[in-house]
Amino acid sequence: MxxxxxxxxxxxxxxxxxxxxxxxxxxxxxxxxxxxxxxxxxGTNSKVVSLTRMRITYNAALLPSLVALVLAVIAYAAPFENTGVNGSIGALLALIGAVATVAGTVLVMVLRVGRRLWVSLNLILLIGAGLTTVAAYFLMQYAFAVMMLLTCVALVFALVWNLRKKAA
Amino acid sequence: MFRNFLPFLLVAASATASAQEADWTAFHGDVASTKFSNVKSFTPETVSDLERAWEYHTGDVSDGSGELPQTVWSATPIYANDTLYLGTPFYRIVALDPATGEERWSYSSDSRLEALTQPALKNRGVSYWESGREGVCEKRVFLGTMDAELHAVDADTGKRCTDFADGGVLNVNQWNDVNDVFPFSLLQPPLVVGNTLLLGWAGNDWAYSVAPPGNLMAIDARSGELLWDTGFVPPEMIPRTGTANIWTAMTADPELGLVYAPVSSPSPNYWGGQRLEPMRHATTVSAVDIETGEIVWSFQHVHHDIWDYDTPSAPTLVDIERDGETIPALVQATKQGFLFVLDRRTGKPIFPVEERPVPASAAEGEVAAPTQPFAMTPPPLGNALEFPGVWTLADIVSFGQCSRDREKYLYEGIFTPPSEQGTLFYPGTAGATNWGGVAVDPRNDILYVNASRIVQTIRLIPRQEYEELQSKESGNEAGYYPQEGAPYGIHLTDWSNWLGMPCWKPPFGTFSAIDLRTGERLYETPFGLAQLSGFYGFESWGSPTLGGPVVTAGGVVFIGASMDSRVRALNAATGEELWSDLVEAPAVSIPAVFTHEGADYVVFAVGGNSILKPEVSDQVVAYRLPE
Structure with missing residues (x-):
């Protein structure tokens, strides 16, 4: 193996x-x-980054993104009450954004690729999460937007923290 | 003689009772269409505490995806006889307990659920009549259907009143015997004045050049007998044209013995080459004698209408205090955005109305009227005379599509005629105002009104080209329409970019207050939130609206009407939003405000309308303050 x-x-x-x-x-x-x-x-630095810490930093993004995903499903499917956006294309796009954010966060957490590609993936993830945050705001799904914002903050923190660690 | 006098007494008594007990007995609250409620408990201080008292679903709803056409439900709930009555777009009546929303009875007209004259199954509610005596069918609820039947139902039991017409059902289409290319669709409930039902109808406005000529019918509320019938199309023109019908609500002044009829445009709507002679009752507000049917006066607010600028709402009666004099007036809101304030005895304008030159038409056979009436006091709603301009955001995301369209289409100001090259049409056919009309607080003569700012494009398509078109889809106030018999079909649509964004600058809708004593605007503020594909716009963008406001004695305005599926309470003094609640679709009706068993209620019928957005509903929501 x-x-x-x-x-x-x-x-x-x-x-x-x-x-x-x-x-x-x-x-x-x-x-x-x-x-x-x-x-x-x-061919990376021989110093091994603390993988546990790295995972924790991304877990900090993963948790709110998972909550956001649940809220996105509720916004789109409205299982409890009318959300004002249920069934709309906008809510569907936001749901796709939330799914992509969760998937992307898991990927950057567990995938090991070259530094440039890894940073690029992080940036793409951040842009996607940011757009999903904006979408949630304009859908007036404020709890969803707040969770996505927390996800973005955590992703930025994780990216910066890991880059600094690697640079060190 | 007594028979003539009795209805006025009854109506006067009814109006007085309405004011004291806070009933809501007609589409606009009362026969004067003031949309004013004496309820005082809803104030700017208390209204934020409003809570849902109950919610009810009629079950009569279709989004058009199945076998049934889409529903458009704009019914105002009627509160009378300690009961809340609603008509539905499946042409049923439901009677609800106003305190709990529990159904007391329902009545089905068993009407065909086919969009015979409209693109959707439409209903704007029911009417209520009572004789003042006790007994079966001494209190009645009237419901019209798409296929021209008027049903009379006992208000206590929901059983048909068999002494009315043919077993409780009047076939109004029996009088549709001229140019009868479509049935008289009874979508708006009749106006009840004493023992008389005043009835207009809706048709298929854009399909035919020669169509049934519009008329107003007076019907005995007890027997269903036709008392009189007044037409609005000159008889000599009937072989060439038609409509000028009354499809919306009406107003009456029992003291003057007049009913005020908002008369629509003649057929076909967007080309008038076969009807160039003056039609003095078309696109007017006309005063008709309730006893005889004689037209007493007509005020034409569009000459030779080729824009479908129907008179869309019942005029509102108000006694205006000016220079120490009380003037019995009416206010007619229009699609053009003008508010015409007239002396309701004579039809003469109280504020100046100017005849201004307007653009000529280049369409084949068409001769547009050289002038049109402009009412500059009060100021036109939503700044209707000034074209909004290209919206930079929509232009950028469409890579200049909006700017190119602006260059491509003809626009020379309001009343620019439809053209073969395509015309920017502003205000569009849904109007600055529509059936919601205006509300007036009679204590201070302040008027409240919501208005839309919608730009459409309209193109006259030469007949041969129209016939050769592969796809001629049409919808609710948009799409392709044949205008059979005219040299042109039309294509009408909102002016938007490839993303569906409006190409014109916001705001898309406003809410205004106007002092009718001076004609001055007190405020005009963006109202509601626009919504596209679920995304909401900024508050400053406002929303197009359908439906109207109600003003209460507590200084609060209630209104649904906006795209964002919210019902709102506004501070009447400032227009500031005080409270809102999310409902299932745009509440495109007029709310009912009333007092029942000591508690004050505001009730919204939430029907939706595809002009605003696709969502439809069958929801009825009642709100009250906590005990």
């Missing part, structure tokens, strides 16, 4: 080792080897 993973250069899972070790699929030792190998393969 390790050999197979080591041959995948472009789409290695960012903290795959941690996940595997947590799930006891492989031993902690193997997980550590995996991390080191990944760093070598990517």
């Amino acid at each position: 390790f050999r197979e993973q080591s041959q995948v250069r472009w789409h290695q899972v960012h903290d795959f080792g941690s996940i595997l070790s947590l799930s006891a699929a492989i031993s902690p030792t193997e997980a550590t080897r995996l991390r080191r190998c990944r760093c070598m393969l990517l």
Whole structure:
């Protein structure tokens, strides 16, 4: 399994080792080897970023984005009461934006790619989340907008924090 | 003699009772169409505490996606006989307990649910009549149908009044015997004055050049007998034209014995080459003697109408105090945005009305009127005389589409005739105002009105080209219309870019207060929120509106009408929003305000209208203050 993973250069899972070790699929030792190998393969700084901390920073974005996703579903589908935008194209776009934000946050958290691509992905995610925030505001779904705003703030924080760590 | 006098007494008594007990017995609250309620508990201080008392769904709704046409429901609930009565777009009557919203009875007309003359199933409510005596069918509710039936139903039980016409159903179409290309659609309930029902009808305005000539019918509320019938099209022109009908609500002054009829435009709506002679009763407010049907006076606010500038609402009666004199007046709101204030005894303007030159027409066979009446006092609503201009935001996102359109289309000011090249049409056919009309507080003669600012494009399509068109889809006040018999069909649509954004500058709708003693505007403020694909606009953009306001003695105005599906309470003194609630669709009716068992209520019928947005509903919502 390790050999197979080591041959995948472009789409290695960012903290795959941690996940595997947590799930006891492989031993902690193997997980550590995996991390080191990944760093070598990517040619990044030999200092290993604290993957746990990195995950926490993105979890801070993931949590509000998940709440926002629930609120987006409610805004669009109106399971409880009329939302004023239920069934509208705007609410559907905002829902798609919320789904993309959740998916994007998970991806940048777990995917390991080149630095430039990783930063680009983060920026695309931020733009998408920002547009979804604006959409939620103009849909007058204020709780949804606030959650998306928190997501944006957390994403900015995560991006900056991780870039600084990597630079260090 | 007594028969002649009795109706006036009854109406006068009814109007007085209405003022004291805060009933809501007619489409506009009373026969004077003031839309004023004596309810005092709703004040700027208390109204933010309003809460839903109950909610009811009629079940009579269609979004048009299934077998049934879409519904357009603009009914004002009627509060009378301690009951709330509603007509529905499936042509049923429901009677509700005003305190709880529980259904007491319902009546089905079993009418065909087909859009015979309209693009949608439409209803604007019911009428209430009572004889003053006890007994079965001494209190009646009247409902009209799309297929020209007038149903009389006992107000207590919901059973048909079999002594009315043919077993409780009057076939009004029996009198539709000239140019009868479509049935008389009874979408607006009759006006009840004493024992007389005053009845107009709606038709298929844009389809035919030669159409049924418009008339006003007086019908005995007890027997269904036709008392008189007055036409508004000169008999010698009937073989060439038609309509000039009354499709909206009417107003009456029982003391003067006059009914005020808002008469619409002749057919076809957008080309008048076959009707160049003066039609003095078309596109007018006309005063008709209630006893005889004689037309006493007509005030024509559009000459040779080729814009479908129907008189869209009942005029509102108000006694104006000016220079120490009390003038019995009426205010006629118009699609053009002018407010004509007339002496209701003579039809003479109280504020100056100028005849101003307007553009000529280049269409084949058409000769536009050289002048049109302009009422500059009070000021035109929504700044209707000034073209809004191209909206930069819409222009940028459409890569200049709006600017190119502005260059492409003809516009030489209000009353620019429809043309083959295409004309920018402002105010558009939905008008600055429509059936909501105006509300007036009779204590201070202050008028309240919502107005839309909608620019449309209209193009006259030569007959051969029209016939060759592959797609001629038409909808609610937009699309392709044949004008059969005329050299042109038409295409009418809102002026928007490829995203559906309006190409003209906001605001798209306003709310105004006007002092009728001086003619001065007290304020005009953007009203409501525009909505496109779910997204709301800024407050400063306002919203187009359909439906009208009610003003109460507590200094609060209630209004739905906006695109954003909100019902609102405004401070009458400032126009400031005090309270709002989200409902299921635009509340395009007029709310009813009344007192029942000591509690004050405001009730909205929430029907929606595809002119504003696609959402429709069958919701009725009642609000009251906490006990």
